[in-house]
Amino acid sequence: MYAVLRSPGEIVFGRGARRAVPALVAARGSRALIIADPFLADSVEIGELRTELEAAGLRSALFTDVVPELPVSAILSAVRAAADFEADIFIAIGGGSSIDTAKMAAVVVAHGGDVPDYYGEGNVPGPIAPIIAVPTTAGTGSEVTPVAVVTDPARESKIGVSSPYLIPAVAVCDPELTLSCPPSVTAASGADALSHAIESYTARKGEVGDLASSRVFMGASALTDLLGLEAIRCLAAGLAQAYRQPDDIQARSLTMFGSLLAGLAFGTAGTAAAHALQYPIGAITHTSHGVGVGLLLPHAMALNAPARQQELADVARAMGAGDKPVNELADAAPRLVRELMTQIGIPLSLEELGFPRDRLDWAAEQGTHAKRLADNNPVVLTVEAARAVLEAAYAGTLSFDPETLGASR
Ligand SMILES: NC(=O)c1ccc[n+]([C@@H]2O[C@H](COP(=O)([O-])OP(=O)(O)OC[C@H]3O[C@@H](n4cnc5c(N)ncnc54)[C@H](O)[C@@H]3O)[C@@H](O)[C@H]2O)c1
Ligand SMILES: [Fe+2]
Structure with missing residues (x-):
């Protein structure tokens, strides 16, 4: 028999699990860039999250310019936001496009260069800042996977980046966040x-x-x-x-x-x-x-x-x-x-x-x-x-x- 599994260090699942995020962040960083799906920009959920982060003594900034199917340009805006804020941890909240934006932004912030440098398998040279991934769709599994998928206007097809370093540190799965999916x-x-x-x-x-x-x-x-x-x-x-x-x-x-x-x-x-x-x-x-x-x-x-x-x-x-x-x-x-x-x-x-x-x-x-x-x-x-x-x-x-x-x- 043969078995192997790679996964985040912690996985939390259940109604209301999103409320665990501040404590999970506090154990891993102090300046969190929240990369959130645009549909959440003015939401109660993000408001509550930021208030709770602040109550836990943590600083946060919000980036909501995520673009579905992830064009490279949207990743670079997230990279700038992370660098400007000097983020040491990412909270990715949204569908696969938001979580993948956080993964690729964290890679470029940690290792420099440009997004295409990391296309393909095993081209991320080392660890990236921890990502707390909070999916709002039930689909991609990006909250636990070593993959990000991007759209590059220079190429006809989408392109994958895969490396075990892309696996988020924590996955927080709260089914209440999917209730609003059309x-x-x-x-x-x-x-x-x-x-x-x-x-x-x-x-x-x-x-x-x-x-x-x-x-x-x-x-x-x-x-x-x-x-x-x-x-x-x-x-x-x-x-x-x-x-x-x-x-x-x-x-x-x-x-x-x-x-x-x-x-x-x-x-x-x-x-x-x-x-x-x-x-x-x-x-x-x-x-x-x-x-x-x-x-x-x-x-x-x-x-x-x-x-x-x-x-x-x-x-x-x-x-x-x-x-x-x-x-x-x-x-x-x-x-x-x-x-x-x-x-x-x-x-x-x-x-x-x-x-x-x-x-x-x-x-x-x-x-x-x-x-x-x-x-x-x-x-x-x-x-x-x-x-x-x-x-x-x-x-x-x-x-x-x-x-x-x-x-x-
Ligand atoms: N990283 C991986 O392992 C992996 C695996 C499969 C697919 N992908 C990639 O993930 C992307 C697709 O992700 P997705 O299917 O989660 O969709 P998505 O993130 O692109 O979101 C699709 C739409 O749904 C909206 N949305 C998301 N959650 C919502 C909610 N709770 N309520 C209302 N609206 C909501 C978004 O604003 C967006 O308009 C693609 O780029 C795909 O290639 C990645
Ligand atoms: Fe898929």
Whole structure:
């Protein structure tokens, strides 16, 4: 058996957990830059947080110029704010875009240079100031992951930065903060979380040798499997209800817990084909990360089915499929995911998303270039295999030609 897990030093989850932030900050710093999602700029939550920080004898400054999907220019404004305030700790409160802004700002403040210096895997040379990450969406898992995803106008696709140094010091998950998410944000972020859980559970199997490599994504292991499977259970139980009934705190809690567990699972194991292929789709259609991965996920599962029968059967069971023979359950898994995506209003075809058919070849090629993700897929993601996934996703049908499948790892 093999197991590995990287995570924040402390994780706090529960209704009202945000009230623990001042004490968590006081143990780690004295001058906090709060990087907050613009929707929180004049909120009661930020007002209370700043009052409580002050009562604890801590100084704080507020930065709210976070831009969704994270253009490089927005990171540089946060870097200036942190340097001007001489921040020694960051509180990131918002969706993945806010948490990733804090991660990249902390990297540039600590190590200098420019954002592109850190693109790719393992290019952050050392520790950064502690980040207390407080998500307000249930999706990216960025509160626990070694990843930040940025948009660079000099490149067509988004680009990832991954390094264990990016893992926040503390994750504070308070489901009450997600109650205000509109259904479109609940759906996109929830689809992202489910993709993290399923892609990490079916990923390339990690091995002890990976520990000595410079890989950030270590492949599936016993610990990430536990977390990934439980994440799928929670998301299958809570996501559609949180979408239909935004003020249902039970559904919000299940969804946020699922997203946290999925973040822990993929933060170590990594994601795979659906995430790799989302980069070019997002670049052309300007649709959110979660919508793209949610649409692609069932097709990536169908590609991987021959190599991951048992795992996909487990996914189907975690989604409530009952007890049936493994092959029947494995066949059902992509359909169950698609049904859930339909329930939460995720478009079912790339055509519906506005992706031009004549760019499918380009997208297949680009997707295979996201090596950190493509290399983590259980089936080798050749350009042909990527093209087959995209073709199926374009049509929105779950039929798959086995001839196009790549070899298992
Ligand atoms: N770092 C990681 O591990 C990781 C993983 C997956 C995705 N990402 C990245 O994260 C970003 C997406 O993050 P996201 O899905 O959380 O969305 P987001 O942070 O981009 O926010 C989306 C929208 O929702 C609003 N919003 C957020 N929380 C809200 C709330 N509680 N109530 C009302 N409105 C709210 C925001 O203001 C914004 O308009 C993308 O850039 C994606 O590439 C990062
Ligand atoms: Fe994701």
